[in-house]
Amino acid sequence: MGIEGPFWRAIAVFRVASLVYAAVLMAQYRGYEEPVIGWLVIAVMALWTAGATYAYAAEGLRGWPLLTIDLLVALACLLASPYVEGVRQGAAGTMPVPATWVAAPVLAWAVHGGRRAGAVAAGVVAAADLWLRARSPDAPVMLNGAVLLFLAGVVVGHVARLAKEAEERMQRAAEMEAAQRERDRLARDIHDSVLQVLALVQRRGRQIGGEAAELGRLAGEQEAALRELIASRPAPTGSTDLRSLLMRHGSPLVTVSTPATPLVLPTPAAEGAAAAVRAALDNVREHCGADARAWVFAESCDDVVMVTVRDEGPGIPEGRLERAAAEGRLGVAQSIRGRVADLGGTVTVTSAPSGTEIEISLPHG
Structure with a gap:
């Protein structure tokens, strides 16, 4: 799962905690005009929480199709809130049925796509929430939630991107270290065998003379080329x-x-x-x-x-x-x-x- 794993597990925990919070609000708050519809929305949220938790745990399923569906489900639950609230829509203290649950897809977009994706998802959810409040003439327009949602998307996206880059650098460093260990092993073997033989051929060929001297010269050239090859390695x-x-x-x-x-x-x-x-x-x-x-x-x-x-x-x-x-x-x-x-x-x-x-x-x- 890599370094993204803790992010997805944290989002799954957030979904469950937000679902429980929404259910508690529904059970305690008697101001919802249509509680039956509200519990149906809670049921949809519960089903999607289970499905999304499973889907995001599988790396092969994580992608823009799943992220888009996730955002659409959250928007659907949010847009169903006026039918549950009825005439009390927008009244002071009235929370939309999903409450904080709608922030989960924003966090998912941020983890998968970075700051910009998190900001886009936050903007969509915040726009839907503000539009619902604007439909009710008595509802106060509150920007605190939208601002917090936007900041969460940007900050989580930035942290997730930094974590991915750090993981990639660590992976490259591990690969380079493994390759260098293998190069050093081969260099030791070559130094202890091939280079010594070439040096011997060069020295003996020069001593014997004649055609052997030409063979020694060629061995010397190959020794120099081989030494330069095994000596080449990245330096700090x-x-x-x-x-x-x-x-x-x-x-x-x-x-x-x-x-x-x-x-x-x-x-x-x-x-x-x-x-x-x-x-x-x-x-x-x-x-x-x-x-x-x-x-x-x-x-x-x-x-x-x-x-x-x-x-x-x-x-x-x-x-x-x-x-x-x-x-x-x-x-x-x-x-x-x-x-x-x-x-x-x-x-x-x-x-x-x-x-x-x-x-x-x-x-x-």
């Missing part, structure tokens, strides 16, 4: 999964390795880290050659995200970075260190004749 608003940005740097010459779990950072931090990695890879191509290989590793350790760019070049001569900064060539100083420092992170450069390693650390927050 204002955040980005750093893996998806790093995977864009993957190529036959650049191997990108990331964990199976997300590396979520604030979007500016994730974009800054990716830009720093791009600058580091540009340095590899510039100083180590267009065919130089590089590796990008990303991991999460405690409250820090670490990204490492490694190459197999000749290394950076001692003092070269300082001389470059003094000469105004600020590639590493600004493109990497300056950018990461602005994000609250640190950069460590380790160089040796066997290659250079640039380690970028950024806080999770």
Whole structure:
């Protein structure tokens, strides 16, 4: 029945309580000129209360045909009141036979169709009541009931609409959570099997050479594409999964390795880290050659995200970075260190004749 269920049960209770109230008025108030007709109206109300309670409990029956019949039955009972009241119609203290029972279809319209539907139903019932009072020259025109009926329709319709929207959002969140759990499970399985095999094929093919090297290159491309696929997942608003940005740097010459779990950072931090990695890879191509290989590793350790760019070049001569900064060539100083420092992170450069390693650390927050 969903979140609407409590609304329909509340309306059913309201119908029964209003029916009892109308019956008590009929039994105690001796001013009705035709009590027999009045009890017939009460009987019709009782039958429809039972039928409507059953019909609205079945989700398949709830719709505009049932709502229209519900409103018409209430109007018929209301319009029968003058025949029961007779000459006392409109006298002070005289209530229409249905009393508050006519508000039930207004509430039903509001729950099903929202504020506008509730306002329309309230307007129809209120117009019928005011028309009956206007027919009697001695009857005072009282707007309190019409105003309260209109407010009830609008307020209940608004609350019902908010409840439906909340239920839909919860349902979507549950579906997304279930889908993400399945994605994470598959990502773990792929990471533990397929990606490791592709990485092995790539490494061994490069070592063997010849046709095996081409096979290794193809395995490397597929590994990078598969890692980007399993890394793509929605991140919280204002955040980005750093893996998806790093995977864009993957190529036959650049191997990108990331964990199976997300590396979520604030979007500016994730974009800054990716830009720093791009600058580091540009340095590899510039100083180590267009065919130089590089590796990008990303991991999460405690409250820090670490990204490492490694190459197999000749290394950076001692003092070269300082001389470059003094000469105004600020590639590493600004493109990497300056950018990461602005994000609250640190950069460590380790160089040796066997290659250079640039380690970028950024806080999770």
